[in-house]
Amino acid sequence: MMDGGAWAPDAGEAAATPAFPIPENVFAETVTEVEHYTDWLFRFRITRPTSFRFRSGEFAMIGLPNAEKPVFRAYSMASPAWDDTLEFFSIKVPDGPLTQHLQKIRPGDTVLLRKKATGTLVLDALLPGTRLYLFSTGTGIAPFASIIRDPETYEKFEQVVLTHTCRTAGELRYGEDLVAAMREDPLVGEMVEGRLLHYTTVTRDPAFPRQGRITDAVESGRLAADLGLPPIDPAADRAMICGSMAMLQDVKAMCLAHGLDEGANNKPGRFVVEKAFVD
Ligand code: A2P
Numbered sequence: 001m002m003d004g005g006a007w008a009p010d011a012g013e014a015a016a017t018p019a020f021p022i023p024e025n026v027f028a029e030t031v032t033e034v035e036h037y038t039d040w041l042f043r044f045r046i047t048r049p050t051s052f053r054f055r056s057g058e059f060a061m062i063g064l065p066n067a068e069k070p071v072f073r074a075y076s077m078a079s080p081a082w083d084d085t086l087e088f089f090s091i092k093v094p095d096g097p098l099t100q101h102l103q104k105i106r107p108g109d110t111v112l113l114r115k116k117a118t119g120t121l122v123l124d125a126l127l128p129g130t131r132l133y134l135f136s137t138g139t140g141i142a143p144f145a146s147i148i149r150d151p152e153t154y155e156k157f158e159q160v161v162l163t164h165t166c167r168t169a170g171e172l173r174y175g176e177d178l179v180a181a182m183r184e185d186p187l188v189g190e191m192v193e194g195r196l197l198h199y200t201t202v203t204r205d206p207a208f209p210r211q212g213r214i215t216d217a218v219e220s221g222r223l224a225a226d227l228g229l230p231p232i233d234p235a236a237d238r239a240m241i242c243g244s245m246a247m248l249q250d251v252k253a254m255c256l257a258h259g260l261d262e263g264a265n266n267k268p269g270r271f272v273v274e275k276a277f278v279d
Pocket residue numbers: 137138165166167202203204213214215243244246247248250251
């Protein structure tokens with residue numbers, strides 16, 4: 001675990017000069033925005049190097065200039081490919097090698113970004129279809145925050161169904177705020193009107209109106225009934241999956257059982273899977 005002693009994010013003023021040299025072949029970017037949602041979730045934005053290219057849904061490696069050899073972790077870009085800053089949605093783990101420090105960043109601080117983006121949750125890995133399901137739990141919504149903001153998604157699919165399941169209602173706020181802002185935006189709102197469906201459930205917060213895991217909501221027909229959709233159909237429906245390992249396995253099994261086959265960049269299919277990138 002890296003406890004770069006010379007790096008002091010709590011010292012008071014923002015924009016502390018990194019005490020360690022920037023490693024070779026990484027971008028050193030500036031934090032522009034930070035928003036905390038719960039004790040264990042936050043989002044942040046950094047400047048985007050003009051030469052940093054990615055496809056919506058991909059991830060890159062992020063670190064902090066707090067050690068000679070900084071810890072890097074994979075983070076999905078939550079902002080779309082056209083955006084001129086980069087957004088990330090992150091958990092905060094008290095003893096997480098990266099997130100214990102990352103959770104303290106403020107505007108003006110430096111974040112390191114490795115130069116190459118990659119990933120499987122990309123439109124190119126899916127065969128053409130009518131409806132795109134984006135199944136997410138927890139911070140697994142991050143790559144889909146990118147995909148739902150990309151006009152290409154709506155060029156390729158008539159309808160986009162973003163599902164987000166968390167333990168408690170407070171964890172849904174990032175997605176709720178994002179979708180609300182999209183609907184209010186004059187240009188984007190028109191693009192997604194009636195075409196972007198956002199379906200949230202919780203599993204450990206009895207006060208919330210929609211309860212239960214997404215696998216149960218699909219299998220019981222509740223998701224289809226609530227949204228007025230037909231059952232999942234391999235001829236029309238495509239899916240992307242992002243969450244914990246257990247969630248990935250179960251939702252993948254569910255997709256296979258509904259006749260969808262797994263795709264990849266070099267062999268498009270009817271669903272794609274990615275693991276959540278956490279400490
Ligand atoms: P549950 O509370 O029933 O475990 P986590 O924080 O563990 O990643 O969980 C985030 C959300 O994903 C929780 O609502 C959790 O439900 C749900 N979840 C966990 N495992 C699975 C799974 N195998 N299939 C579907 N949903 C899952």
